[in-house]
Amino acid sequence: MQSLVIVAHGSHLNPESSAPTYDHADTIRAAGAFDEVRTGFWKEEPHFREVLRTVEGSEIYVVPLFVSEGYFTEQVIPRELRLNGWDVSEWDSDGLSADQATLVAEDIDSEVHYCGPVGTHRAMTDVIVRRAESVTNDADVGDGFGLAVVGHGTERNENSAKAIEYHADRIAERDRFDEVKALYMDEEPEVDDLPEHFESDDVVLVPLFIADGYHTQEDIPEDVGLCEDHTEGYDVPETVDGTRIWYAGAVGTEPLMADVVLERAADAGADVGGALDDVRETTRVATGD
């Protein structure tokens, strides 16, 4: 019996935090690739400490719904899941290349496949592009548009910037958007000066965050100038200094994220059958023709 466990941060304050986790779990359940799909959280229940004991299967894949390798994926999750003998060297990663480690979880005395975070997977690039399609409601968006991929900078986690750059570079290589830039909240180039970094009249701004919350709903909209105060709200697109900014909100809310979760598990050896194709198809943006 094959089980998928999606682990995410969650929140004591914000119900939106766990919403994408539940949504992607539901998409994967519907695709039928796993006998069971469970969710576990750092700030909600079941907690990381107790989620594995709710799992029935013997072939267990744990996928962190986090944007980068760092404190949570390297320290907190392995510790709380009680992965025996975990060391970050198990992933042998340059900050972007964590794939999986197979370790015994002491809590259930059984092996689990602990996967790298969704945010650094190559398939995440497609989710960012899909997010741009969603927010513009245009399955072919690109021509005449700039794309800003935004994240924390290195102040919180040096790998955070690596993940942003990685995806921005990959999207740029596709020559789909007129310009692609990686921007940061706490280092140069800063998202606050977004119009200065783009020549295009239209720019899609995609924050590399898992869930909507303080950063994506208050911080970034105010910093970019979409609104004076987040309680006022803003339009999509909103014009700032002559640039039309299409603010996408957290990329993690995009339905195609379920595909990255599946990819992570598949890379770790899970048999996901045709689920990858199913999820890519069912989460597609309507083309309108």
Next chain:
Amino acid sequence: MADSTPGTDGGEAGEAGEADDDGPELPDVDLPSDAFDAVLDALDDRDPGEPLQFEGFSVARGTKGTDEDLPGGTPDEYVLAAGGRPTGMSERDLHGALAERAPAVTDWYVFERVVGEFGPRRAFLRWIEDADGETVATRYAALAEGIERAWGELKITATITDRGERRYDVRHADDAGVPVDELDAYEDPLDARELVTFDEKGRYRPLKTAPSLAGGWVFPDLGPRDLYEAVETIYPATVANWHREREGELDVTHWRETMERQSGIYGVVKTWDRGEGNEHVDWVAEACCDDSQCLKRREWEYDEETDLDVDGGDGVFPCREPCSVVVSAARKWTRLESEQPRTYEFELTPSEKEQVEDIIDAVADGRIDEIREADTKEGANRYRTRFLRAKLFDDEGNLGGVPTDPDEE
């Protein structure tokens, strides 16, 4: 109907139907073909002569002509042993014999084939009808009346169909006796996620086991697996921990160990334990873990040797370590409790002192919404409190006009 005519009130399995002298009234149960097919499959998987056990009898394939060569039939025939002489019979005869014993056969089918082996789910569903303590006849009679169980704020009513299938009605205990059509009815256990997110005032519930579950909904007709999933969704991991506790395997992690493990912004919490006793943890438990705040029964203590002075509560399911809400609050208290007390001097009338106490009590007990707008007898009444503020606060919001930091004077 299970929902409107419950048979028992106490939540103990097996009480129903035992009232009269003739013993419990066993409901009529037919043998469904899926249960019969499952019996045939199970026998096929066994060697001739190897019995399949039901309550009160067993069935095996015959051994005539095999190494065992016992009387009663060939491997294509079946031998039913029920006290008397085993008799060989055809598949058709076996169906008749099992149909006569449909309660025992359907009971086997429910637990061995529908519920399955997974420990927490199996233990929970057997506990609901006391399957390890009561006979099939007693349970079926009780299920026909409806067996009620409490789990946190949930009321679970188990019933049985005329095919021996278990059906469960799950709702808030406050909605006991309310007709299903007056509640919002759900089928998919995962829909329970929507029901647990906000309390009845629409406030986000950060702790699923807080006694703030809103009512007004019902899962009127769940099967065994979906019942387990609904309970797991409403009170995550509580069944797994309860099961471990019943097996004598609950892994309790006490306060000290939990705080020692913390890192990042929570690493500071370990500094709150200064080897000067554990009164601060008593206060935490009194603040956060009391039954009025969380339905889990706290099993963790200060450390392996040192119990807290506060009662752990009466919950059905255990709490095995300080939760993330407690750890987060403890981080705040670690900072606040590092401050040194100071002496502030300002005057209060006796009634004002009592009013401050009333306000603290009202907030701590979550009573402020119950205090009526014009009820000025209540110290925590809004007008009374606004009057106190108008009288005692200066323009900077300092109580008694005394600055919090003496250097500000």
